[in-house]
Amino acid sequence: xxxxxxxxxxxxxxxxxxxxxxxxxxxxxxxxxxxxxxxxxxxxxxxxxxxxxxxxxxxxxxxxxxxxxxxxxxxxxxxxxxxxxxxxxxxxxxxxxxxxxxxxxxxxxxxxxxxxxxxxxxxxxxxxxxxxxxxxxxxxxxxxxxxxxxxxxxxxxxxxxxxxxxxxxxxxxxxxxxxxxxxxxxxxxxxxxxxxxxxxxxxxxxxxxxxxxxxxxxxxxxxxxxxxxxxxxxxxxxxxxxxxxxxxxxxxxxxxxxxxxxxxxxxxxxxxxxxxxxxxxxxxxxxxxxxxxxxxxxxxxxxxxxxxxxxxxxxxxxxxxxxxxxxxxxxxxxxxxxxxxxxxxxxxxxxxxxxxxxxxxxxxxxxxxxxxxxxxxxxxxxxxxxxxxxxxxxxxxxxxxxxxxxxxxxxxxxxxxxxxxxxxxxxxxxxxxxxxxxxxxxxxxxxxxxxxxxxxxxxxxxxxxxxxxxxxxxxxxxxxxxxxxxxxxxxxxxxxxxxxxxxxxxxxxxxxxxxxxxxxxxxxxxxxxxxxxxxxxxxxxxxxxxxxxxxxxxxxxxxxxx
RNA sequence: UGGGGCGUCGGCAAGUGGUAAGCCACCAGGUUUUGAUCCUGGCAUUCGUAGGUUCGAAUCCUGCCGCCCCAGCCA
Numbered sequence: 001x002x003x004x005x006x007x008x009x010x011x012x013x014x015x016x017x018x019x020x021x022x023x024x025x026x027x028x029x030x031x032x033x034x035x036x037x038x039x040x041x042x043x044x045x046x047x048x049x050x051x052x053x054x055x056x057x058x059x060x061x062x063x064x065x066x067x068x069x070x071x072x073x074x075x076x077x078x079x080x081x082x083x084x085x086x087x088x089x090x091x092x093x094x095x096x097x098x099x100x101x102x103x104x105x106x107x108x109x110x111x112x113x114x115x116x117x118x119x120x121x122x123x124x125x126x127x128x129x130x131x132x133x134x135x136x137x138x139x140x141x142x143x144x145x146x147x148x149x150x151x152x153x154x155x156x157x158x159x160x161x162x163x164x165x166x167x168x169x170x171x172x173x174x175x176x177x178x179x180x181x182x183x184x185x186x187x188x189x190x191x192x193x194x195x196x197x198x199x200x201x202x203x204x205x206x207x208x209x210x211x212x213x214x215x216x217x218x219x220x221x222x223x224x225x226x227x228x229x230x231x232x233x234x235x236x237x238x239x240x241x242x243x244x245x246x247x248x249x250x251x252x253x254x255x256x257x258x259x260x261x262x263x264x265x266x267x268x269x270x271x272x273x274x275x276x277x278x279x280x281x282x283x284x285x286x287x288x289x290x291x292x293x294x295x296x297x298x299x300x301x302x303x304x305x306x307x308x309x310x311x312x313x314x315x316x317x318x319x320x321x322x323x324x325x326x327x328x329x330x331x332x333x334x335x336x337x338x339x340x341x342x343x344x345x346x347x348x349x350x351x352x353x354x355x356x357x358x359x360x361x362x363x364x365x366x367x368x369x370x371x372x373x374x375x376x377x378x379x380x381x382x383x384x385x386x387x388x389x390x391x392x393x394x395x396x397x398x399x400x401x402x403x404x405x406x407x408x409x410x411x412x413x414x415x416x417x418x419x420x421x422x423x424x425x426x427x428x429x430x431x432x433x434x435x436x437x438x439x440x441x442x443x444x445x446x447x448x449x450x451x452x453x454x455x456x457x458x459x460x461x462x463x464x465x466x467x468x469x470x471x472x473x474x475x476x477x478x479x480x481x482x483x484x485x486x487x488x489x490x491x492x493x494x495x496x497x498x499x500x501x502x503x504x505x506x507x508x509x510x511x512x513x514x515x516x517x518x519x520x521x522x523x524x525x526x527x528x529x530x531x532x533x534x535x536x537x538x539x540x541x542x543x544x545x546x547x548x549x550x551x552x553x554x555x556x557x558x559x560x561x562x
Numbered sequence: 563u564g565g566g567g568c569g570u571c572g573g574c575a576a577g578u579g580g581u582a583a584g585c586c587a588c589c590a591g592g593u594u595u596u597g598a599u600c601c602u603g604g605c606a607u608u609c610g611u612a613g614g615u616u617c618g619a620a621u622c623c624u625g626c627c628g629c630c631c632c633a634g635c636c637a
Binding site for chain 2 (some may be wrong): 009010034035036038068070071073074093124127128131135136137138139140141142169170172173175182183184185186189191193194196211213214215217234235236237238239240241242253261267273274299305314315317320321323324325326328329330331332333335339340344346366373374405406414415416417418419430440447449455456457458459460524526527528529552553554555556558
């Protein structure tokens with residue numbers, strides 16, 4: 001019973017269970033993840049990846065990574081490589097090698113010849129505009145193309161001529177002969193092959209000057225690979241009759257079942273490859289892997305663990321209903337993982353100097369701090385302590401009521417992993433800005449409660465002498481509208497870009513153990529959040545950290561309310 | 563308004579005729595050398611809506627309402 005609770009459960013799995021009960025597909029479950037290499041993968045693709053590879057894993061089947069590379073003008077090898085890296089990083093294995101729809105171009109061509117011979121496809125000379133006019137509208141039927149009744153022989157010659165490069169782009173089109181009056185527009189004699197002269201395909205080079213369309217290619221690729229369950233998003237539901245038409249008309253050996261689910265919509269983020277491309281090309285972000293991007297590579301660079309993205313995909317479920325997932329759902333997955341796995345450290349992002357006047361000048365001591373408060377197995381580390389330290393400006397007030405559990409003039413606070421100090425003096429510059437604090441420490445409070453009084457506040461600190469300088473990048477949501485791309489009151493989603501999505505702090509001071517932090521390894525900077533050294537920008541000579549995510553902050557919430 | 567799909571708590575989502583799981587968020591307490599974590603408790607007499615069938619309906623039937631997708635030689 002208790003094992004059942006966490007088992008993913010969704011309508012696709014129910015469907016597969018039913019298929020298995022019926023003995024369909026000889027009990028095989030074979031899925032595929034079919035990205036087009038025309039951009040980087042995003043969080044929405046992660047949902048599909050987890051679904052498809054997860055199905056294969058749980059049903060002891062197989063999931064192919066297949067590049068849907070039928071439109072060379074928009075595609076690039078760079079994207080092929082990035083996609084492979086992302087899928088792998090997410091923790092999935094596509095076996096021997098990735099597949100490419102272009103692997104099947106020869107067979108696809110033969111299938112097209114078969115369609116022509118059967119009288120199920122014809123070469124059409126209408127140009128793009130005429131084709132659109134002949135297609136009709138949503139409420140009016142289309143008209144048959146004047147070339148619809150060409151003979152098989154003529155079609156064969158023409159199609160061969162298309163392949164041989166005898167016609168310029170747009171001059172001819174191979175079309176399926178289905179039904180121009182169908183209420184489903186996808187069935188109004190859809191295009192099968194179009195001409196693309198002089199284009200170099202990233203996989204097949206200049207071998208072809210005609211390229212097959214998605215609807216035609218996808219179902220046949222699935223069939224060729226022996227896919228049993230072809231899972232795609234809802235907008236392809238209208239294409240399913242066409243998917244089935246090609247397979248039935250060509251009498252393929254296998255006939256995979258297309259199943260549609262609803263795509264992910266994440267609030268304050270973009271899950272559209274086209275719009276992510278726009279962000280990159282217009283320079284609104286630093287690139288596809290900008291840590292603010294909802295791309296897999298961006299999230300990786302930001303420090304999101306792969307496991308937390310997988311957990312997220314599990315938590316949101318799989319249905320056919322439109323959805324709008326709150327960012328807090330994703331954030332919860334990230335914090336759960338990071339809280340459990342990341343070692344603690346101390347870092348001061350907005351330094352305020354403190355001199356501990358009763359601490360011997362020139363003295364230094366190594367204090368010991370646990371790397372994780374709940375997990376002893378993570379061990380301890382040494383933190384140097386000295387007469388001069390930094391604390392965060394936000395942790396001091398000259399006056400405050402007792403709800404403020406930090407350092408206040410003439411009051412005490414605990415320095416985390418160290419002593420209790422009292423603030424005796426506040427030093428200001430000519431402009432009245434606080435530039436330094438003079439404090440005294442109680443040397444009986446190391447690892448011990450102070451005598452005769454309670455000190456409830458605890459703040460973090462770094463030794464001024466030993467701390468290392470660093471730049472820290474604080475990220476906020478990239479957009480300030482929950483659905484930036486579906487706001488119909490504006491004509492460009494870019495107006496919803498959050499101007500404060502990146503705040504760079506250049507004067508941060510980190511505890512020295514962080515100097516050798518491995519890029520991408522996430523630490524919790526206690527009381528601040530989770531951070532990792534940036535894989536691209538950080539070096540030992542110039543440390544640059546990304547804030548992966550803040551800690552849950554109920555104090556900020558209380559402050560805001562009052 | 564032709565075709566396709568979807569409507570269960572603020573956001574997700576189980577539920578498949580036997581009397582509304584779970585998660586996130588939120589609220590109230592407790593522990594705590596991180597205002598973190600953790601722990602305890604609260605959070606849908608009701609399933610878009612109106613009828614009908616039934617001993618019994620979120621589940622079956624009918625009507626209505628709302629939202630999403632489709633007129634690329636993109637995927």
